[in-house]
Amino acid sequence: MFRRKWPLWSLMLVFIAGLTLAGCSSDSDKKKADGSGGSKDDPITLTFFNADLTTDVSFDDPVAKKITEKTGIILDIEHPVGGDEQAIPLMIASGEYPDMIYAKGDIGKLIEAGGVIKLDDLIEEKGENLKKMYGDQIDRLRNSIDDPSIYTVGTYGVENAYWSTSGTMSLQLDVLRELGYPDIKTLDDYEKALKDYIAKHPEVDGQKTIGLSLLGSDWRWLITVGNPAGFSLGIPDDGQWAINDDTGEATYKFMVPEIKEYFKWLNHMNDIGLLDPESFTQTHDTYISKLSSGRVLGIADQDWNFQDADKALKADGKDWRTYAPLPVTLDESYKSQGLKDYGFAGGWGISISSTSEYQEEAFEFLDWMASEEAQILLNWGIEGVNYDVVDGKRVLKDEDKEQRKTDAKYPEKTGVGQYVYPFPQWGNGAVDSTGNPISPDTQEDIIATYTDAEKEVISEYGMKSWVDWFPSTEELGISKHGSASNYTIPNNSDLQTIQQKADDFVEQKITQAILGKPADFDKAWDDIQAELIKMDIEKANAEMTKITQDTMELWGTK
Structure with a gap:
């Protein structure tokens, strides 16, 4: 179920009171002169469900207050309780929806149930900021070939630049320094670095040194185990799929023959003691605590999943224990896709519920969030508080620069960066009407945030930035199909049913194969492949291929 700040009876009282007041006020009293939903003195509260949140956001930080001042809107933000995946189905069953919903992959269920509205007419009539933001990419917001309506906006940047990577294999800076800055390009190179370092330093601060630690005990199995397997083969991030970008042909990733070699390597790493034995049982809190201690040498993870540990290490003065x-x-023979440009992803986004009494106000709020004024506020904060304008350029204050690096609660305390995702966003490659970057995370800004330890390592390798290690975005090209991980899979379709069954199966069985005896691995892998065939995985391949090809046709990239 999802979290609600007020009990239902109190919402009903607010509703009744609102009806009473409605008889005494005109629409003009409810709207500000600039067209946004409420007024500074009489703001409107919109309920907003965010499927990606796991903690409360109170919407009372300085940026949130400035948003309310500008729009007359207060957000009452709800989220799933304890990672519950039934929040959207329960909404549908009850017919009770928040005003705005970020449902992620469950958006298809809401569309089918009539729980969200089409936004096409609103965008045409009053979506000037959204039309400017999306431009010729607006077709990527459309639902499908059969229903080319727009139900969502937001989530991903429209103009992105790739000045950092995420999700790749990473090593502690101290490992690179201690071993004389070796070239590490392959899994064998990576393994040798771990082995050599542990031989020199079996303990870190009195605790046993850990080679490679993963987080395969929950849904993050796909992030720290499944995804790195595909990345090792140069497969871009299409979720559980390997897709031919020219033809749109899709294959369930765990059936690609070569992917076996990555999991066989993990099995070997476990056998020789270089894989953390708790990799498939530890909780996220335990994992972050372990990384924060500085004794884990290697990870394969997305930055957003371990950033709290990174900031904790820096706050403790353990810069050399952070990761490259x-x-x-x-x-x-394979090429890393770490800097792959997927184009504007479209697909997932924020929708407006069919039962909301504030549909126009909610849309006007989302359109304002796409404005230049909003984008600067969301990304930079408040002028004079979080940044200054010096010689026509926005410059973060020194305190904010430091807190961004070391304080995991910086967005929560200040609101800076807190409301960029999953709302409409220009992307970190965009510039405003003054020529200033919309995001403070430009290449120069990112380089400026590097610690002395990072700068030393980067310099030793003759680079200016971490991305210099990777094949360039230009070399890799722009994806014609976007990223399949953002596709909306039809509810109750064979594809949805088969993939869910296959995902659950491979997580369990591949984990068992990794932890088993090396002599048993080949048979275990053959059994996995045979079982996937029995699950009719080829039918899922065919259906995902059709969705991919339809998407390319809808986008005009086929």
């Missing part, structure tokens, strides 16, 4: 992203692949 590496373009590691199975062998040098």
